[in-house]
Amino acid sequence: MRLVLNEEWVVGEPIGNGGFGTVYEAENAAGERAAVKLVHKQPGAEREMLFTDLGGVRNIVPIIDSGEHEDQWVLVMPRAEKSLRAHLEQNGALSLSESVSVLSDLAETLVDLDDRIVHRDLKPENVLLLNGRWCLADFGIARYAEATTAQQTYKFAGTFAYMAPERWKGGRATSASDIYALGVLAYELLEGATPFTGPHEHDFYEQHLHGTPPPLTTAPALLAALITECLFRAPQGRPAAGNVLERLRRLPAAALSGGLAALAEANRAEAARRAETDRQASAEATEAERRRDLLEAARTSLNFISDQLLTTITNIVSTADVRKGKDGGWTVRLSDAQLTFTSSKETDPGAWDTDTRAPFDVIAYAAVQLKIPQNRQGYEGRSHSLWYSDAQTAERYQWFETAFMASPLRGMSSLMDPFALNPHHEARGAVSPGMAMNQVAWPFIPLTVGDLDEFIDRWTDWFAKAATGQLGHPSRMPERDPEGTWRK
Template identity: 35%
Template sequence: MEEQVIRLQRSEWRFDPNAPLGRRGGFGAVYAGHDAAGGAVAVKKLHINNEAAGHREMEMAAVLATRTLRNVMPILDWGSDADGGGYFLVMPRAEGSLQGRLNGGALPESEAVAVLMDIARGLSEVHDIVHRDLKPDNVLRYEGKWVVADFGIAKFVEDSTSLRTLRDFLSGHYAAPEQWRLEAPTKATDIYALGCIGIALLTGLPPFAGQDDLQRCHLQQTPPSVSASPALRQMLAACLRKPTGARPSLSSLIEQLERAQAKVLLHDPIIAAGAIVAERALASDAHAARQRAAEEARVELAHAGDSILEELRERIFSEIIGASPMAHREDDASIALGEGVLSIESRFQLIPAGKFESSAWDVVAGWVVKVTQSSNKSYRERSANLWYADPSRSGSYRWFEAGHWRLGHGPVHSQPFALVHNSQLRDADLALSKSMHSMDVTPRPPRPIDGEGEEWFIGRWKKWLAEAATSSMRYPSHLPER
């Protein structure tokens, strides 16, 4: 393929599509090019087209092109090719990338601190712009120093690509927790990426290298510890905090790096203690994030279980009304026929993990099913708990029926009943367990009522409603039932 000619805002440039410089990135690919006089440049072609971008000007490039910056790669030209279309950036040809330097392994601490200082100064020079995609591939060696490249490209692509989310472009090893949550990036986002780069400089690999689920790692896991001075460990731990507000400002970061460069107070016991405290805070962040994720997943699981029972309740009530015009809904949770009322309603909306310790059941939510007969004074109601649970901890949750009854008493105390207060969850747990207790469950063992158990469940409670309608529901002949 011949050289391609592009005409941008300032001039005409040529590049060779068969001569890439470095690895293809998430936002574009860089090629060897030159100006009209033959001077070497780097041409970056972005992964968006004119139609998707709506012919917008690349505002960030335009802004940077007017500034004199020491640790930010200069922009020579930018925009859409006037003839062939497509969006491009033209920059000076760099001597290499930080990723290329890392391919040779970890850096000594003194060199790592110098690199981090150059990057931090670059971020500070453009304090009004968030990079959003800071990584070793975007840190280049130019004129004897490290400079940050591709400022604002992530924002440009995000604004101009309506059919794709920014998550499609994330550089997973360096993406901050808020980016995985698709929240608006801030300067703290770049600080997190700088912390990830620091880990890579000292170990040769970014945090969570080799992990399949990078999103879970950045949201919930503690980054690996590094062998470094207490001052540098403390700084990196602060950069990698999960909450954005807990990360240091750029000015604080630069001051800490200056101290590290000058080796000031490196052996101060306060700094050593501070490093330990910072790393413990980092571990605490990860633990809190895992807890929040588990709680959110549990809430979603409980909602899913509730929807199953709501559908089952509607099926039962529809069958009853379809079978008898005399039946009528009293409210969403109950239906009446003659002297009988059948109700199925949520009672325990979300049960914390670990509440059913003795039985080892993981119970997420609880409902109560009940039939009452108003004119029978000797036997007024039969009720049972419905638990959304995973009895074997297999990861599969089902609805189970468990009516309770007291051992060693006459029939008046042996009618199956439901537990309805949070203070009774301990009794529910013991009744389900194999331990000796004054209370047992019926049926024994509890049977699933969803899926293949639906017909069994519906048939029994329709039968008891029919009996209650004429005040003829009686005590069970034996307990526990099967």
């Protein structure tokens, strides 16, 4: 069969199916090999034709020609070497380095698609090896991220093993749905099977909404933590594509050892336990359920942050007195200095959302406090708030570090400066427009697992100064300009 589009193509044998159509070998007059996809003109099939031009998006299979033939749409793509599915069938589970390479290529694609297009069918069959990179293909059920749900959105199209929980509930697919699918694919690359195996539709429904993925047996702790977060039931708790890509790039080349490795393994076990608790909740899409899901995500993430700071300190300071609380918090004493990292607590929505809507949502909170004996100026140290919130981008939750100061209008100083506040009416006034008794004294800084060097260096430096009698009141308040670091 010959097809005349922008150029002429000779169509050969079929080489597979994709989305709504069938894919054939093809060749043009210059002898260049390609793959031609023929899609019957049925409701919804035309959506694939909407994505023939995705310029600027890395690692996708481009459309090099397109048009119509009789009752079919026609798409022409470069001939890929193989699909990721074929690669897995040939090799089984992949090595750590190869898995990270595949995931990094796909994360780059999702970064470029984020908030523009939701693919909605990320799976090994739609990942092709092209020019040495693993590229995403088949946008047949993709949709623009801002599109509204309509009669022909094919809400339940896709492959059941990779479908995010919100899609099983009939919810709108977002970029977070693609992150969930990437987490499933990551699990499959390392373990040789998806976390949920069905086999029937109702089985997948129950597994994605209520099941617990079997523990990862081959992934190092930092990668296991990342995959665990990608598979959180609450879409708002999953990392953004840029966060995923950055953490993949920062994975250490060498395995952790000693106490760090043991602690990382303990963290991974705790993450798995909490993920299982998370999946016990009801499948009803209620606000209470959403907050419970996010709270579990918050607690798991805070454990990673807390343990990394504590491990760094105890690996260096052999004389430190470490006391751990029953609820997960800890205190380290060195000389006259005392550094405390509290456990997370759930925000009371009634105390945070009072008479008017708060500028952003806070799911959970904790604090870091550094205390010293009161000096001649009446100074006892500093404390910072940790809030799990969508402080910078609506519906995108993570831990943020901030701190507060008394308004100059109060004409008084605090023994702790700056100081932590729980999310209640006093803190609400500080982050809302207008005058208040307290002000924000430290910018809202995101705390990202795998990228905590600045946070750890700063607190260990303050701890060292406190232990040697060199910690004093900040020379100016606020210490760092906080303006523009949170939504108002």
